[in-house]
Amino acid sequence: MTPTAGVRASDLDTPAILIDLDIMERNLRKLSEYSREHGFRVRPHTKTHKIPALARKQIGLGAAGLTVAKVGEAEVMLAALPTDLLIAYPTIGARKLDRLMQVAKQTAVSMSLDSLFVAQQLSDAASTHGVEIGVLAEVDVGLGRVGVPPGDALLELIRGIARLPNLRLDGIAFYPGQVKSLDEEGQQALKKVEQLLDEILSDLKGAGVTPRIVSGGSTPTLFHSHQLPGLNEVRPGTYIFNDRNTMLAGACTLEECAASILVTVVSTAKAGQMIIDGGSKTFSSDRPTAGSEVSFGHIVEAPQAVFTKMNEEHGFVDLQKAGRKFGVGDRVRIIPNHICVAMNLHECVYGIRGGVVEQTWRVEARGKLQ
């Protein structure tokens, strides 16, 4: 991979992820200002960028710590020198927990979890290594993924955690991933989360539990986090780049999308269609989370073209409504549906300013599955 600073973005080999640095920096500042205004603690989820240098930028702009999903990501993110790392995933297995304890000897570590099985393993590992691990009790606010139901199950989990040695109960965590957009339906779903959170906090108060951290939110609801009662921490990921899903959710504009994928037209053999050199190995096969049309990205140079289908190395673009033609060798930029999974597929990405490569970053935490 030869290209370095000073190369024109349009001369890069394809497929390649381009990061518009001006937009990225605006996105970072916007969240920083919003969270300062509302007094939120921010622990950005690094799964979106997977790059320690960008995590350092987030810390420089006031982030109180970082969030990761896997121990392998935590190990990589130590390079960003966070004072605090949240593993937002119930982590199981002696080898992984041993590795996590090594991380915990270098910075404060906490984990969100929803079972005493996981809490017990974590407590055992922490005791063996003589470290203290913070814990957020995960509560389900409607997505039905991880998280115990509100009510007795939550209280039981919290009391169980509090009894375990070397664990420190920090508060609660939730993820309202069912709020997919900010349309009327989404607003109603958000309203339900607000009510539920109110009940949860009043339950906890009644039981004499005061969560120091109430951590939650999601990409579409990020800048509505101040509506959520009691919330004092957000863990946003996608906001640094945004993507087509964020746009479709009504949670950002096209001008706020910092990441696009540069591709080359490799075939126009079939009329009304072009084949580009990026498919599921470049974009991921993630479909849009909102809307009914299946399309795998927004084509900047031809917004009316539809990215209808993909194989691993081939993207099929329907040009019938594109209003323009392309030839073999032409290049286009495409905003992917889901930038987090796309980043995970690339060895490196290019930071661009004024059409020129300013930075080349290795995606250091890509593929850290364990």
Added chain:
Amino acid sequence: MTPTAGVRASDLDTPAILIDLDIMERNLRKLSEYSREHGFRVRPHTKTHKIPALARKQIGLGAAGLTVAKVGEAEVMLAALPTDLLIAYPTIGARKLDRLMQVAKQTAVSMSLDSLFVAQQLSDAASTHGVEIGVLAEVDVGLGRVGVPPGDALLELIRGIARLPNLRLDGIAFYPGQVKSLDEEGQQALKKVEQLLDEILSDLKGAGVTPRIVSGGSTPTLFHSHQLPGLNEVRPGTYIFNDRNTMLAGACTLEECAASILVTVVSTAKAGQMIIDGGSKTFSSDRPTAGSEVSFGHIVEAPQAVFTKMNEEHGFVDLQKAGRKFGVGDRVRIIPNHICVAMNLHECVYGIRGGVVEQTWRVEARGKLQ
């Protein structure tokens, strides 16, 4: 990544791809015997495994060369010492072609392509570096992806290639990817391909062109390749492992699936459901290519369970029809819909025999997008 030979597969950290070596070796032998019986040249597509050590096994079993999609994959596969490498992708760009010419100084290289634009660039690079590159003219037999239409367009492409210096016209290539299964509809689609291929070969004969190589086929049709008139080369990829899509297509049995993904149950907080520690970052979000039910894999320990949904790190498994329960910490093996894209997501995979790790392979060509 600590696990090595001798570790019990069930003790590996998850998620992890396990390769059943007995099944893999049977799959390799089956293709070797079939191709010998019918006199086919085999250039296995290494995109499925992405591991030079496995490419060497394929060569050892009689493969005449290897197939790749990208120059970066060709560079990695040189380690398997192939006498012949086919780039089955129209490759564009001076830097990439320069790299390809370095490969061509170490082994015979050919490319399938469908435009004179690509052929001209390839010829220029080959002339500059003083090497000869073989070319297969890609013809579309119904998928509508790459490939010129049969008839005049194909003849024009072939004649154009033949005129370009340092290119050697080897024959034609096609990919009947529209034949999705071996059910009645699939058989009819295959019949159409047979007829079309007959016409193409008779057209070429009429024009005085004798293709030395007629290269084609697809995973579902692999063991029906002898029905395709004139075919003398196959480039199969998936057959080494097979996957759920191959099963759904009726082209392999469960007992012929060599690759599965070991995952751990991380939450059972919601009744009738379990959450596993593998989602789109582990399996890819590829849906089944056949059938109407959306499920992301076949769960070996609970075939009636349905893998309904995934986020990046979470798999949602509906257990309502599973006939058994699972607890947090339990492990299951899942046969993914599409093994090629799953392999691309893992840093390494484990070769298992008798329940014990015999080999750990790095997926050396993963993420080679350029």
